Amino acid sequence: MKSADQVLLVVDVQNDFMPGGALAVTDGHQVVPVINRLAKGFEHVVLTQDWHPHEHISFAVHHPPHRPFETIALPYGQQVLWPVHCVQGTPGAALHRDLDIAHARLVIRKGHHRDIDSYSAFLEADGTTRTGLAGYLRDLGVTRVFCCGLATDYCVAWTALDARLAGFEVAVIDDACRAIDLDGSLDKAWQAMREAGIARLSADDVLA
Numbered sequence: 001m002k003s004a005d006q007v008l009l010v011v012d013v014q015n016d017f018m019p020g021g022a023l024a025v026t027d028g029h030q031v032v033p034v035i036n037r038l039a040k041g042f043e044h045v046v047l048t049q050d051w052h053p054h055e056h057i058s059f060a061v062h063h064p065p066h067r068p069f070e071t072i073a074l075p076y077g078q079q080v081l082w083p084v085h086c087v088q089g090t091p092g093a094a095l096h097r098d099l100d101i102a103h104a105r106l107v108i109r110k111g112h113h114r115d116i117d118s119y120s121a122f123l124e125a126d127g128t129t130r131t132g133l134a135g136y137l138r139d140l141g142v143t144r145v146f147c148c149g150l151a152t153d154y155c156v157a158w159t160a161l162d163a164r165l166a167g168f169e170v171a172v173i174d175d176a177c178r179a180i181d182l183d184g185s186l187d188k189a190w191q192a193m194r195e196a197g198i199a200r201l202s203a204d205d206v207l208a
């Protein structure tokens with residue numbers, strides 16, 4: 001068992017990111033057994049859920065004539081436009097049913113503001129609005145954050161980078177993640193994470 005100063009952050013393991021879902025991540029379901037095994041090694045586990053209102057600014061349908069996976073400029077910066085996904089309270093927004101982490105006590109729901117996206121579990125995409133997660137983790141005495149889930153190059157990477165900015169030691173567990181990989185986004189994300197001093201580990205490394 002990991003010591004109480006370490007947390008496993010399980011990012012967006014939700015139906016809409018699974019094969020057949022609204023914003024399917026290739027092989028997304030394969031992270032579930034790996035994460036279940038990892039979670040048994042952590043006292044502290046925090047889950048996140050992408051949790052958008054119908055009118056959410058990241059949905060391409062609200063920006064005609066733009067199409068999903070195009071990028072546009074918004075007041076807070078560049079935004080990739082996505083298919084409608086993870087709408088609050090829908091089956092697509094639910095966590096994968098085989099996720100087996102009964103001892104996880106906190107679920108952070110993010111992306112709930114209509115006009116701001118939030119890939120990160122710490123900071124919304126305007127770079128200033130906080131979710132409260134950093135304070136929660138500090139309050140528990142956490143110093144080391146292990147990230148896994150979906151998708152490596154969006155919500156996992158942004159969460160890991162913001163965890164570093166918040167002063168935590170950070171690792172991403174490669175085989176407990178899957179990527180969207182849009183126009184080289186996966187390589188870019190790993191490069192940014194490497195430059196930020198984020199470790200890239202396997203589940204076996206973490207559980208060893």
Ligand code: VGL
Nearest residue numbers: 012050082150151154155
């Ligand atoms: C995500 C795109 C849009 C993710 C969420 O979980 O990586 N990606 N919303």
Ligand code: ZN
Nearest residue numbers: 050058086111
């Ligand atoms: Zn989203």
